Amino acid sequence: MQSLFQILMLVLDIVWFFVIAHVIMSWLINFQVLNLRQPLVGQIWDGLNRILEPIYSRIRSVLPAMGGMDFAPLVFLIGLYALRIVLTNNAGLFY
Template identity: 65%
Template sequence: MISLIQILLMILGIVKFVMIVHIIMSWLINFQVLNMRQPLVFQIWEGLSRLLEPIYGPIRRRLPAMNGLDLAPLIAFIAIYAIETIIQNNAYHFM
C-alpha cells in the first residue's frame, strides 16, 4: 500500500511541476518574451493547455468572471498541495 501512496504523491508532484511550467510560460507569453508564432512555443503551450484543461475547466466554471484574471491555476495548485498533505499525514493508517 505504501508503494501506491508513493506513486500517487509522485504523480501529484509531476502535475504541480507541469502547472508551474504552464504558469511561467503564460507570463513569458504575456510579457512577449515568447512568441506564439514560433511552432515549438505554440506546440508546447497547446500541449500543456490540453493536459491541464481537465483540471482548470471545472474550477473556471465555478469561479465568477474576474476580467482577465485567471485564478484557476492558483486554486488547483492549492488543492493539489492540500491533497498531498492529507495523504502524507494519513499514510500511517494504510500500513
C-alpha cells in the same frame, strides 16, 4: 502499499510541475518573451493546454468573474497541496 503512496506523491509532483510550467509560460508569452510561432514553444503550449484546460474550465465555472484575472491555476494548486497534506497525514494507512 508504501510504493502506492510514493507513486501518488510522484503523480502529484508531476501535475504540480505542469501547472507551474503552464503559468510561467503564460507570463512569458504575454510579455512577448516567448513566441507561439516557434514550433517547440507552440507544441509545448498546446500540450499543456490540452492537459490542464479541462481541469481549469471546471474550476472557472465555479469561480465568479474576477475582471480578467484567472485564479483557476491558483485554486488548482491549493487543491493539489491540500490533497498532498491529506495523503501525508494518512500515510500510515499505506504502510
